[in-house]
Amino acid sequence: MLAVTVPDRPSPPDGPLAVLVNPSASRGRHRDLLPHLLHRLAAVDRPVRVLTADGGAGAESACRRAVAEGAGALVAVGGDGTVHRALQAVAGTGVPFGVLPVGTGNDFAADTGFPTDPLAAADAVVAALRAGRTRPVDLARLTGAAGAPRWFGAVLAAGFDAIVNERANRMRWPRGPRRYDLAILVELARLRARRYTLRLDGVVHELDAVLVAVGNCASYGGGMRICPDADPTDGLLDVVVGGRFDRRTLMRVKPSIYRGTHVRHPLVRCFRARSVQLTAEGITGYADGERVLDLPVTVTAVPAAAHLLR
Incomplete structure (x- = not known):
């Protein structure tokens, strides 16, 4: 089995906080909550860059671009689909990652210990950033007959x-x-x-x-x-x-x-x-x-x- 090396990055850098927002998550039921979530995240005292895109491929590209341009952390505001797109950009990079669960399905967030309330999750992300604290978790790497790994x-x-x-x-x-x-x-x-x-x-x-x-x-x-x-x-x-x-x-x-x-x-x-x-x-x-x-x-x-x- 081919070993996959993941770099160790114990503390986040001071780069901007990139935030992937999916306004249609949970069929738009939490759209009015987004300004409050972004206000909570702004308390981290670093630039907050909001990433929006039409469709999953665009969201994924926006996340990859933000990471390549030096984002200090990436936060996904949405459900499991939004998380999936963001993971393609941060997996194996060491860039810290947070989730504010506002989707129909929030399984990854729940199973990895993020608060189920999105405002509480925003506060938890800010506290972790201020403390320079991250917790490592595994991901699954998926390869097929053709195309890039997922x-x-x-x-x-x-x-x-x-x-x-x-x-x-x-x-x-x-x-x-x-x-x-x-x-x-x-x-x-x-x-x-x-x-x-x-x-x-x-x-x-x-x-x-x-x-x-x-x-x-x-x-x-x-x-x-x-x-x-x-x-x-x-x-x-x-x-x-x-x-x-x-x-x-x-x-x-x-x-x-x-x-x-x-x-x-x-x-x-x-x-x-x-x-x-x-x-x-x-x-x-x-x-x-x-x-x-x-x-x-x-x-x-x-x-x-x-x-x-x-």
Whole structure:
């Protein structure tokens, strides 16, 4: 396995604070809160540079540019999708990173210890910056057959949930959460187990499965604890596989994912590894809720790849 070296940066420099803002996070419900959050962040007594962009690719480019131009820290104001874009810029750089959770899903922020209240999170980020304090956490490095590597902080979905996301993204109607609900119904009607090949630290497992998730953190989808024992500081990835579920069993088990008790079901298997090679036909992975790469992919745990302001 190729080692990935992450530079050590124990204290933040005095460069400007770059703030990635997603005004549409949580469908705009927290837009009026943004001025108050920026006012709290300004208490750090250094320049605050607000980054806005149309779409995910633009946000990612803005973050990369800010880091390249010497940002002393980067803060993401949004949900897991906004965090995912920001992580592409800070991963492996040592640039301190903070999250103000105002999204529909805030799993990375919750699982790494940021306050759930965004104003309290802003105060925590400011306190960490003033003290020169960061806490290292692992990230997952994702590579596929082509293209640049991607990073994720929470969970890679590579089974039924990824298929539902792919269906929902192709639909033009209805709008909002109902589109996702309809996509679930359509894919439930088509539900079938697929053949997966997992190579975990070199050990091969051939499995038929409906659910497959690779977790750096425990949760995805706004609090579903799909990988309940995942720890973003242990240098390992948790892999949870739900086997040959039929429709009725899957829908009966799904609510237990919020509690993390689904792992007790006899059709669920759990693994832990530093490196995961995942192969299946016709699957596009979703990491931190964002569309990433078609399988096959390799996921590698990278210790201390991010330095959090908390």
